[in-house]
Amino acid sequence: MSAPPLTLDRTDETPRDDQVSVVPLLRRLHFYAGVLIGPFLLVAAVTGMLYAFAPQIDDVLYGDKLWVEPAGTARPVSDQVAAAQAALPEGTVTAVQVFDDPEATTRVVFAVAGLPEEYSKTVYVNPYTAQVRGELTTWAGSTPAVTWLDQFHRDLQLGAVGNLYSELAASWLWVLAMVGLVLWIARRRTAKRRVRALLVPERGAKGVRRSRSWHASLGVWALVGALFLSATGLTWSNYAGENFTAVLTVLNAKAPVLDTALPGATPPGTAPGEHSEHNGSAGSTEPVDPKTFDEVLAAGRGAGLDGPVELSPAAAPGTAWSVGQTDQLWPIRQDKAAVDPSTGNVTARADFDDRPFLAKLSAVGILAHMGLLFGPANQVALLLLAGTILTVIVFGYRMWWQRRPTRADRRAPFGLAPARGGWQRLPLWFVIPAPLVLIALGIAMPLLGISLVAFLVLDGIIGTVRARAAEPVAVRRED
Numbered sequence: 001m002s003a004p005p006l007t008l009d010r011t012d013e014t015p016r017d018d019q020v021s022v023v024p025l026l027r028r029l030h031f032y033a034g035v036l037i038g039p040f041l042l043v044a045a046v047t048g049m050l051y052a053f054a055p056q057i058d059d060v061l062y063g064d065k066l067w068v069e070p071a072g073t074a075r076p077v078s079d080q081v082a083a084a085q086a087a088l089p090e091g092t093v094t095a096v097q098v099f100d101d102p103e104a105t106t107r108v109v110f111a112v113a114g115l116p117e118e119y120s121k122t123v124y125v126n127p128y129t130a131q132v133r134g135e136l137t138t139w140a141g142s143t144p145a146v147t148w149l150d151q152f153h154r155d156l157q158l159g160a161v162g163n164l165y166s167e168l169a170a171s172w173l174w175v176l177a178m179v180g181l182v183l184w185i186a187r188r189r190t191a192k193r194r195v196r197a198l199l200v201p202e203r204g205a206k207g208v209r210r211s212r213s214w215h216a217s218l219g220v221w222a223l224v225g226a227l228f229l230s231a232t233g234l235t236w237s238n239y240a241g242e243n244f245t246a247v248l249t250v251l252n253a254k255a256p257v258l259d260t261a262l263p264g265a266t267p268p269g270t271a272p273g274e275h276s277e278h279n280g281s282a283g284s285t286e287p288v289d290p291k292t293f294d295e296v297l298a299a300g301r302g303a304g305l306d307g308p309v310e311l312s313p314a315a316a317p318g319t320a321w322s323v324g325q326t327d328q329l330w331p332i333r334q335d336k337a338a339v340d341p342s343t344g345n346v347t348a349r350a351d352f353d354d355r356p357f358l359a360k361l362s363a364v365g366i367l368a369h370m371g372l373l374f375g376p377a378n379q380v381a382l383l384l385l386a387g388t389i390l391t392v393i394v395f396g397y398r399m400w401w402q403r404r405p406t407r408a409d410r411r412a413p414f415g416l417a418p419a420r421g422g423w424q425r426l427p428l429w430f431v432i433p434a435p436l437v438l439i440a441l442g443i444a445m446p447l448l449g450i451s452l453v454a455f456l457v458l459d460g461i462i463g464t465v466r467a468r469a470a471e472p473v474a475v476r477r478e479d
Contacts, residue, residue, distance in 0.1 A: 020065045022430050023186050024422030030179045031417050032455055033172055035400065038393050040169040041176075045393075047153035047387040048229075052371035052382040054146040061145050065134040072104040074127040077106065077297055077311070078290035083130040084108035084123035085290070091121055093288045097141070097326065098297065101309045105133055109141075164447065170233035171240065171448035177219065177226040184216040208402040215395035218388050225385040232369040235362055239446040253356040255363070258336045259348040262322040287475050288313050290342050296321045299339045303346045304444040307333050318345050332364070420463055 058066060081096060091110030098106055105124040112121045115137065122138040125131070139147040148157075155162030188197045198220050202213040219226075220225040234240040248254045300323030307327045314321055320338035325460050327333035352360070367373040370384050403415025426434075442449020 020427045021425055022422075022427065023183065024418065024425055026179050026422075026471050028418040028420065028422055028459075029455075030183060032177065032178075032459065033176055034393075034396050036455070037169065037172040037176065037451075038396065040165050041173060042390065043152070043156070043394055044166055044169040044233075047149070047156075048144040049383055049386045051146075051149045052154045052379050052386075054133040054142075054149055054371075055379075057145055057149070058143055062134075063145050064137065064138065064323045066105055068101045068105055068126045068128065068133070075130045079130045079295045080106045080125040080127060081108055081131055081288075081293050084110075084125055087132045088112070088121060088123055088135060093313065094120065095313075096293055097308070098311065098460075100306070101308075104308075107141075109138070166233065166445045167237035167240060168451060170230050170237060171445045172451070173233075174227050174230035175448070177223050177230075180216065180219050181223060184220065187216075208399055211395045211399045211402060215392055215399060218395070219392045222385060222388040225381075226389060228365070229369060229385070232362075232365040234445065235366065240444065240448075248356075248358060248362075251356075251358065253358040255355045255359040256350050258322055258324075258338055258350040260315065260322055260338045262318055262320055262340055262347060265383055292321070296323060296339045296341060296345050299323070299344045299346060300337055303335055303337045303349070305333075305335055314341070323329060325352075328367050329375055330364075330373050332367065332373070334363070398456050420459065 008453040077096060077098060081093060085091075085093065085108075088110050091112045093108060094111045096106065097109070104127075106127045108123045108125060110121040110123065119137055119139050121135055122141075123135045124133040124327045126133055136143055138144070139150075141151060151157055154166055156165060158165075184198060199217055201217045202209065205213050235244050245254075291315070293311055297309070300309055300311070303323075305323050305325050307325055310326050311387050312322045312324070321341050322336060322338055324336040325333040332352065334352040336350045337346045338344070340347050352363075353411070355363075364373065368378060371379045374381075401413075405412045405416070438449070438452070442452070
């Protein structure tokens with residue numbers, strides 16, 4: 001008994017050979033990008049899920065340093081700073097983080113010789129007793145565990161080379177999502193209850209049809225979230241992130257820098273207005289009088305900077321101290337004020353409400369991407385989104401395996417790619433602007449452009465090799 005002939009799935013709705021359509025080209029692009037970029041997206045989703053729950057991980061690992069039992073009235077910040085200085089006399093205070101949560105410890109940040117520039121030592125102090133609870137080496141205020149998770153998600157602990165993986169994943173995520181949506185709409189355009197057919201997997205489907213239905217429907221549900229993760233992830237990537245920052249600069253849409261120059265004072269080697277708060281990682285190495293923290297905090301509170309704040313000593317002689325809100329929950333509070341330590345007067349402000357719209361949007365988007373903006377609800381949403389993206393990828397690879405030829409004379413370990421030559425059927429409205437759009441995307445997102453060119457070159461080489469291998473067979477048949 002001979003094997004049944006290999007036939008196309010009628011639900012593919014493959015355009016006829018003479019039909020003008022972008023679908024064949026998009027299907028081939030979606031296939032190759034999904035197969036080759038899928039592993040990067042898998043890693044990004046898994047590491048992102050871990051990082052989203054960094055606060056809970058912190059509580060488990062460092063709860064004894066981060067939290068205390070409330071006990072009456074908090075001691076002055078100066079007492080807490082003095083206790084931290086006594087515990088770490090070799091360090092120089094560069095910032096103090098004060099919280100409005102009665103159970104949170106005060107964090108005193110030190111610059112210490114021998115540490116990389118971006119790292120600090122943070123001493124955790126009980127605000128009620130001024131007792132030191134411990135110290136950790138921190139990066140941008142993050143504990144060692146969160147620092148490790150952040151870098152693992154960002155670069156797999158591989159440094160600059162590893163950064164390419166996350167930017168490549170973010171560059172292609174939105175492309176795969178949008179192309180997948182177009183393909184699914186094209187497939188279901190004649191289905192009854194079109195919206196339901198797009199959002200709900202096909203009932204009774206089996207085999208590859210079932211996998212495709214779940215792959216596509218879940219992809220539609222995750223579409224908005226995938227676009228959000230892609231956009232926010234690219235804003236702080238290496239190459240696309242630099243371009244994004246350049247655009248903000250051209251549009252004058254960057255967050256204004258707090259001017260810490262004191263009236264009538266010009267710091268050596270600098271011009272007024274060039275200073276910004278050092279975020280606890282750099283600054284003046286001059287000894288700091290702990291009592292000044294009380295005065296600067298009082299000035300900040302008087303200026304309306306409530307909630308959690310970070311107090312930063314002057315970055316250089318002749319400059320002001322800074323007080324900045326650090327609230328990351330919606331509605332976020334991130335106003336900043338410069339304070340003259342000699343008079344307690346506020347000399348300048350940089351309020352969040354005064355930021356350009358794009359700067360606000362970028363700040364809010366990054367906090368949501370990190371799972372901080374809406375607290376636990378944000379974390380759960382990221383967990384569900386990352387889990388959905390993982391499931392979509394798994395179903396995609398399952399389809400690749402299920403579509404493999406199984407006839408005895410045509411066996412293959414995986415399914416074949418959609419037929420090449422789709423560009424020959426592109427409509428004119430697509431062909432004319434496509435090169436300009438691709439060039440613009442390649443400039444804005446270099447890794448997307450480079451990898452797309454690499455796909456095209458690889459596909460062309462494979463096609464040439466196969467065509468040459470088939471030539472002798474065709475010649476023999478003609479003879």
